[in-house]
Amino acid sequence: MNLAISVNEPQFDAALERRFGRCRYFIVIDTDTIAWAAHENPAAKSQGGAGPGAAQFLADMAVSAVISGDYGPKAFTALQAANIEMYAAKTGTAEHLLQSFLAGDLEHAAKGRGVQHHGRQAL
Amino acid sequence: MIITVASGKGGTGKTTVATSLAYTLADLSPVLLDCDVEAPNAHLFLEPDFDSWREVSIPVPVIDEDRCTACGRCADVCQFHAIVVAGTRASMFPELCHGCGSCAVQCPEAAMSEVPRAIGTLERGRGKGNVDLRHGRLNIGEPLAVPVIRALKQWAWPGTEQLVIRDAPPGTSCPVVEAMRGSSYVILVTEPTPFGLHDLNLAVELTRTLGIPAGIVLNRDGLGDMRVENYCFQEDLPILMRIPFEERIAEALAGGHLLVEAFPAYEPDFGQAYNCIQESLHPERPAAQGLGVRP
Numbered sequence: 001m002n003l004a005i006s007v008n009e010p011q012f013d014a015a016l017e018r019r020f021g022r023c024r025y026f027i028v029i030d031t032d033t034i035a036w037a038a039h040e041n042p043a044a045k046s047q048g049g050a051g052p053g054a055a056q057f058l059a060d061m062a063v064s065a066v067i068s069g070d071y072g073p074k075a076f077t078a079l080q081a082a083n084i085e086m087y088a089a090k091t092g093t094a095e096h097l098l099q100s101f102l103a104g105d106l107e108h109a110a111k112g113r114g115v116q117h118h119g120r121q122a123l
Numbered sequence: 124m125i126i127t128v129a130s131g132k133g134g135t136g137k138t139t140v141a142t143s144l145a146y147t148l149a150d151l152s153p154v155l156l157d158c159d160v161e162a163p164n165a166h167l168f169l170e171p172d173f174d175s176w177r178e179v180s181i182p183v184p185v186i187d188e189d190r191c192t193a194c195g196r197c198a199d200v201c202q203f204h205a206i207v208v209a210g211t212r213a214s215m216f217p218e219l220c221h222g223c224g225s226c227a228v229q230c231p232e233a234a235m236s237e238v239p240r241a242i243g244t245l246e247r248g249r250g251k252g253n254v255d256l257r258h259g260r261l262n263i264g265e266p267l268a269v270p271v272i273r274a275l276k277q278w279a280w281p282g283t284e285q286l287v288i289r290d291a292p293p294g295t296s297c298p299v300v301e302a303m304r305g306s307s308y309v310i311l312v313t314e315p316t317p318f319g320l321h322d323l324n325l326a327v328e329l330t331r332t333l334g335i336p337a338g339i340v341l342n343r344d345g346l347g348d349m350r351v352e353n354y355c356f357q358e359d360l361p362i363l364m365r366i367p368f369e370e371r372i373a374e375a376l377a378g379g380h381l382l383v384e385a386f387p388a389y390e391p392d393f394g395q396a397y398n399c400i401q402e403s404l405h406p407e408r409p410a411a412q413g414l415g416v417r418p
Contacts, residue, residue: 043204046203046204047203048203048204048219048266049203049204049205049216049219050204051204052204052205052206052207052216052219053204055207055209056198056204056207056208056209059207059208059209059210060195074216074218074219077214077216078207078209078214078216081207081209081210081212081214082207082209082210083209083210084209
């Protein structure tokens with residue numbers, strides 16, 4: 001299966017970006033082979049709708065699970081509609097988060113944790 | 124003639140100028156449009172009795188799930204991520220939809236129909252000085268101000284001979300562009316501070332991009348420094364009027380009074396500013412003596 005992790009650098013040891021829709025990159029890992037690739041998040045710079053845009057991107061990449069910090073209400077609904085499992089983490093590198101995921105240590109994200117807002121916010 | 128009062132920086136006195144200009148020019152029966160649909164405030168000064176009302180809506184798609192094959196074409200063409208297609212179904216986020224209709228046009232299965240979704244309201248009434256005030260109000264939580272401003276501009280369009288004064292929202296983003304678009308002249312209200320200058324510069328660039336002549340009202344004159352005036356001189360922008368930085372003016376405005384209501388001595392200044400605008404737009408016509416100034 002394909003697992004995506006939201007980060008800001010295209011590296012396996014990149015730190016988690018807690019904002020799902022506005023992360024710069026997704027590290028997408030095939031959990032069977034541990035082959036990974038970094039993909040630029042095409043929705044990161046959208047004026048609005050970054051959450052659904054990023055969810056569409058992951059759905060198109062046949063991702064089944066994602067690790068991020070907070071999911072906005074629209075991102076949550078879109079990921080749910082796409083049958084992508086959402087996991088919540090606070091910190092860690094993509095590498096460590098993959099290990100936690102494989103060990104079953106991560107929690108599912110709760111609905112509506114993220115704050116809904118219109119357009120880009122300061123980093 | 125359509126005069127739009129804009130500013131760049133917020134809180135420089137757009138509404139102060141727009142309401143007093145409309146009140147001063149009451150003999151010309153102006154229509155005042157409060158285009159700041161996210162926070163309309165001209166009614167706080169003009170205190171109209173709103174007697175007509177209308178709803179503003181945009182067309183949003185509804186997906187016929189029986190016909191939808193989840194091909195993803197609608198999500199591809201949507202610039203606003205309002206549709207997500209995953210697995211066997213398309214999901215819709217109506218609050219992100221700009222109502223452009225691309226998805227319905229592009230759907231190969233004709234699975235999308237459009238229904239109106241209310242995003243705001245328009246109100247109209249006569250206030251102090253019998254000024255015809257119309258304003259828009261964007262519903263809480265809605266992000267799209269532009270369709271409400273567009274509907275306000277089109278509502279009961281008074282014809283080209285009518286004087287229309289538009290009070291624009293602050294900033295230089297899409298709602299301001301929509302408020303300025305189609306204007307004969309833009310009054311930019313600024314203050315002599317670094318922030319005022321910075322945002323004035325952006326607003327001037329916007330009026331030039333739109334090809335609309337502009338003049339300046341310098342509010343809180345006496346505050347700050349000379350940089351705004353130097354800028355106006357360099358850029359050949361006429362200073363139409365000055366409003367001094369005085370506590371008694373702030374007090375009157377905070378009390379809900381129009382500037383010219385509290386201080387009638389400013390009425391000739393507004394009349395003169397209007398004449399300056401007329402002359403710059405129609406240099407061949409002689410300015411009417413005392414036009415627009417109350418007896």
